[in-house]
Amino acid sequence: MGVTIGEAARVAPSDRQLAWQELEFYAFIHFTVNTFTDREWGTGEEKPEVFNPAELDASQWIEVCKSGGMKAVILTCKHHDGFCLWPSRQTPHTVRNSPWRDGQGDLVREVADACRAAGLKFGIYLSPWDRHEPSYGDSDRYNSFFVEQLKELLTGYGELFCVWFDGACGEGPNGKRQAYDWDAYYLVIRELQPNAVISVCGPDVRWCGNEAGHTRRNEWSVVPASMRDNEKIQSESQQEDDPEFARRAGSGDEDLGSRAVLDRTDEVIWYPAEVNTSIRPGWFYHASEDSRVKSTEELIDLYERTVGGNSTFLLNLPPDLRGLIHETDAERLKELGNRLRARYRYNLAAEAQVSADESLDADHSPDKLVDGRSDTYWSAPHGSEQAAIELDLGSEKLFDRIVLGEYIREGQRIERFRLEREAGGEWLPFYEGEVVGYKKICRFDPIRARRIRIRILESRWCPTLKEVGVFRTEVAYEETREQSG
Known part of the structure; x- marks a missing residue:
């Protein structure tokens, strides 16, 4: 059995x-x-x-x-x-x-x-x-x-x-x-x-x-x-x-x-x-x-x-x-x-530079995560159960939602992941998650960062992702207004 x-x-x-x-x-x-x-x-x-x-x-x-x-x-x-x-x-x-x-x-x-x-x-x-x-x-x-x-x-x-x-x-x-x-x-x-x-x-x-x-x-x-x-x-x-x-x-x-x-x-x-x-x-x-x-x-x-x-x-x-x-x-x-x-109107990662430690091939490169298409996706090499993807937003942004989506035409793979932000030359974790599937909305208190890393810690066979979205809600917007006086 x-x-x-x-x-x-x-x-x-x-x-x-x-x-x-x-x-x-x-x-x-x-x-x-x-x-x-x-x-x-x-x-x-x-x-x-x-x-x-x-x-x-x-x-x-x-x-x-x-x-x-x-x-x-x-x-x-x-x-x-x-x-x-x-x-x-x-x-x-x-x-x-x-x-x-x-x-x-x-x-x-x-x-x-x-x-x-x-x-x-x-x-x-x-x-x-x-x-x-x-x-x-x-x-x-x-x-x-x-x-x-x-x-x-x-x-x-x-x-x-x-x-x-x-x-x-x-x-x-x-x-x-x-x-x-x-x-x-x-x-x-x-x-x-x-x-x-x-x-x-x-x-x-x-x-x-x-x-x-x-x-x-x-x-x-x-x-x-x-x-x-x-x-x-x-x-x-x-x-x-x-x-x-x-x-x-x-x-x-x-x-x-x-x-x-x-x-x-x-x-x-x-x-x-x-x-x-x-x-x-x-x-x-x-x-x-x-x-x-x-x-x-x-x-x-x-x-x-x-x-x-x-x-x-x-x-x-x-x-x-x-x-x-x-x-x-x-x-x-x-x-x-x-x-x-x-x-969810404006994806702060829409023009981000995206890189990954490994990809299956050129047709499944990390830039597919922000191309706005549902029929393209990034994939780790077959047999890989861990991976890391980095996003450079171009400048420091305030956000409190990150949306992930697997390419489920290939199955549901991801079992555990971590979101990290770069601060002072260090990668600091700010969210721990498990399954992703078709869509995962990660919710957390507003934070600021230019560089974000998605670390896939456990997966089945090999992980895939078709989209990454970074968003700022009304709460984050109000925080920005308060900080700007």
């Missing part, structure tokens, strides 16, 4: 996984009958008549998302209550039988069209658990019903970047539990939307293990293959006397990919993490939570810990009873976007 360092280093993402990772930050939109009944989980007994958002404007939702720097949107097309936001042919429990748009509306189409007009990607959430559908629990019959609903969404709304499944599995209206045919679901998605990642209860994107925005100190994208089944409800509890069950890595475990984990697993896969949380305490809109929207500072911290911690950031924005993103939520997203754009 055990996976070697060389084997782990060569595991890389698929094209669809890489395209998803590059989106970085995108929205969840939770909206259904629950919005109007003031609930989080519907019972399935709600009447379609309760769904009537008089001012619904999908373009307003997308404008808010875009103002925050989001690049995609995932809509809850059907939550556990079973109410469909599109006029599904499989059930009468849809917008067709609501007063909204006089029964002629299709919210999935409105959101998909608004995304496309604004240049954002569109994805769907479809709950396998359906508390309204009578066939739920009659496994073969319901699986056929669910596949047909999937086909409607996969063929009617243009290209999708994501199909998002959660694993909720409760009793149906017939008193039975459903056995989901995940393989059949995946097959139809791969056939009809081959570029879409299948998330959470799927083979492409991994749940981070919580809904509170908690992030790990080290987030590995190369993890034990057994994690693919963690969120499928039937697999969460031990069903028989199986000694291998106790060896499985859980979604909430802190260490998912270190050498110690590799030593006790037989197979690893590329299964990167998504962090999902809501801008409010709940997933659906509740007027009682209008004063509990996350602050701009909380959102910036979440962004830097998630996107800057080798994950993606899926932030929920629940429309209100009018069918609009509430003014408070919209203002926070706008502030977030403005702050992030200002913070």
Whole structure:
């Protein structure tokens, strides 16, 4: 048993996984009958008549998302209550039988069209658990019903970047539990939307293990293959006397990919993490939570810990009873976007002189780190597990963020690194880090330096880097103003 360092280093993402990772930050939109009944989980007994958002404007939702720097949107097309936001042919429990748009509306189409007009990607959430559908629990019959609903969404709304499944599995209206045919679901998605990642209860994107925005100190994208089944409800509890069950890595475990984990697993896969949380305490809109929207500072911290911690950031924005993103939520997203754009607009290393103690060859030289391209990268020679890269900024600069990114098409390699600055002819350490992955945002108190050194202390096979960014936040800017009088 055990996976070697060389084997782990060569595991890389698929094209669809890489395209998803590059989106970085995108929205969840939770909206259904629950919005109007003031609930989080519907019972399935709600009447379609309760769904009537008089001012619904999908373009307003997308404008808010875009103002925050989001690049995609995932809509809850059907939550556990079973109410469909599109006029599904499989059930009468849809917008067709609501007063909204006089029964002629299709919210999935409105959101998909608004995304496309604004240049954002569109994805769907479809709950396998359906508390309204009578066939739920009659496994073969319901699986056929669910596949047909999937086909409607996969063929009617243009290209999708994501199909998002959660694993909720409760009793149906017939008193039975459903056995989901995940393989059949995946097959139809791969056939009809081959570029879409299948998330959470799927083979492409991994749940981070919580809904509170908690992030790990080290987030590995190369993890034990057994994690693919963690969120499928039937697999969460031990069903028989199986000694291998106790060896499985859980979604909430802190260490998912270190050498110690590799030593006790037989197979690893590329299964990167998504962090999902809501801008409010709940997933659906509740007027009682209008004063509990996350602050701009909380959102910036979440962004830097998630996107800057080798994950993606899926932030929920629940429309209100009018069918609009509430003014408070919209203002926070706008502030977030403005702050992030200002913070990361100018890379102080864009014109730096970069050198390395070793490079693989001329095509992977250290100047690739600041050429502004995502398809070029520096690499140490094969077999090298340590390296040093120096940046000369040209003059002394004040900064408090350094952004690193591995060239993950070649795998995730870096296990430990140190940032140092030159002062008085000495190299002084100011940051210690571990994994990098797609993106690592290193945060520290403002410092001044002209010369910076990145020392890679441990890696798998050989380290790569495609980018280095040096940035100054508002805190550093204020310090500069104070020092200048």
